[in-house]
Amino acid sequence: MDVMPKWADVVLVPLFSLLLAAFLSALLILAIGESPSEALSLMVQGTLLRSAGWGYMLYYTTNFIFTGLAVSVAFHASLFNIGGEGQAMMGGLGVSLVCLFIPWPHWSLAIVGASVGAAVFGMIWAGLPAYLQAKRGSHIVITTIMFNFIAAGVLNFFLVGALKPKGSMDPATANFPASTHLPTFEDMAQLVGFEKMFRSAPANVSFFIALLACVAVWYLIWRSPLGYEIRALGKSGPAARYAGIGSVKVIMITMMISGALCGLMAINTTQGESERLILNFTEGAGFIGIAVALMGRSHPLGVLLAALLFGFLYQGGAELALWTKIPRELIIVIQALVILFTGALTMMVRAPLERLFLMAWRG
Amino acid sequence: MSFMKSILGSVAAMALTATAALADPAIIFDLGGKFDKSFNEAAFAGAQRWADETGGSFREIELQSEAQREQALRRFAEAGNNPIVMAGFAFADALGKVAPDYPDTKFAVIDVNWLSMPNVRGIGFNEHEGSYLVGMLAAQASKTGTVGFVGGMDIPLIRRFGCGFAQGVLAVNSGATVIANMTGTTPAAWNDPVKGSELTKAQISQGADVVFAAAGGTGVGVLQTAADEGILSIGVDSNQNYLHSGKVLTSMMKRVDNAVYDAFTQGNNLETGNFQMGVANGGVGYALDEHNAALISADMQAAVDAAAAAMTAGTLSVHDYTSDETCPAVSF
16 A cells, blocks of 8 residues: 555544644744643634534635535636636625515515526626636636626716615615525524524524535535546546537536636625615635635535635634634734645645555554 | 523523623724724724723623624623724624614614614714815825725715715816725725725826825725825824825824724713714814824815814815715816
């Protein structure tokens, strides 16, 4: 045996990457004169030991699941969808149009409508670069990132113009009608009799939609003919074409699924949290999705776990900002270290780890 | 068992820190960041001045994410911090939700003057008036008859700055040209000095020789480039004259620092309600110090002071862009 068993590759490599990132972060925190152990305990206390902390963590996690899945799906076809931000922004536009202009009687119907709106808008926004890639050979990385800027411009156009209520300072839409508001974890906890759980935390039912999306993506990629075509195209374009798989069709469909998943993120942030469309509601989740997909090895289960980790980092980072003097920039550096080690430097960690592991294995 | 113990321990620790922090004021900075040399930094300066004078301490946080607005408000309120000051209009929505839940906590919010709640102090500024004054100075200092305006994020508030500025320019020289550019459409535009520098160069190539930056941290790049290229610039919010002594014509002072200082000083007895700070009550104005004394002639100062006096007396009214979302003097 000259490679690590798969379980070691999947479990040990991310774990070691994390430990390395944590170690470097600890050094950084020491260097600015704060205590790393106190910082860690603040992060854990504020995130895992309070139900409201969970509420915030799972809110961020929901975003990262959607964008992580989106990037994963595209990865399977060897497409690098770096335009999650833009697709999510357009998704937000779809959600708000659906919520503002259709009188929904109940949230359960509204969420279906909003999901369709979000998915369609995200799909269109990913479909255009996909068409350019499939038909014209314009590189998907370049076009999708350009489309992020266009999406920001389009969103801004609507939010400082047509969708902004007269006289309001905020570039944001009016509040959505109450019948479209999604139940938060707090509301659900109250239903089953826990009055003080998840107080005012933003996590809401869209978390469960994100979980459903995980299952759907797993089924799509590994259990459906389309998933087979996607993976075949990803492994080798010429071979897939030889086997009769139309690359134009598969590229288009893959990217549109990816865009729809990114768009769906907006039901969490827009319909679930802010209950109106605000300008920068994506907050980089589209880019975090890339790290989540890399760390999760493009597998829905891995994406879920990585999204939980990043949710923890985001909520923990907020706790650090609240109760310590650690500057915001350093908190971003810590998050970036995790991305660097789990995403970009896996190879660096894997090779020595494999050697060590094999030495121990053989005795 | 040990798990329960650690939970109880942490709860006890939280309770202890909560009582220790009781009645300490808190300030929440907006996404632009505390050290933007401008709006947020002015707020920080006010808080720091209070701390230096009273020896007190305060809690602070720089936000990273929209969802943290409500979170930071609630966590500070629950920890007993009072009053809680917010720098920026974007807090209006979150505050509207949170304030009723904490009736014993006083909140003060800058650039928001439309909430009426019993425990909220809203502080609005007449930026168009202060911008009008520096616009007059710009027109008088300009030799080419062309002046520039670099805004941060393209929002009505910043258009209000630009519109007031253009009105001031045209009041002095009705044939002047005002070039208005916005840095961007996302909050990143508050902190993009490189783009600010590019816009300044573009405006210089169109003939501008005085540039007014109303762009938060982006303005640092505007002022730097203006100084490098040998033209004059105008700072915003804080007094930025010192950044390039002798090359910054003046600064449009928005006394955010005083607003924060006053709120902290009043402490638990914070007077609530909506307050509008304009030229008349010293809320906005232009900066004159040793760094720009040589740039502002006696004539210029007389003209601007006359306009300020007219505003105070109510005989001169400057059009407020946000009142009807149009500007008679410049198009954006």
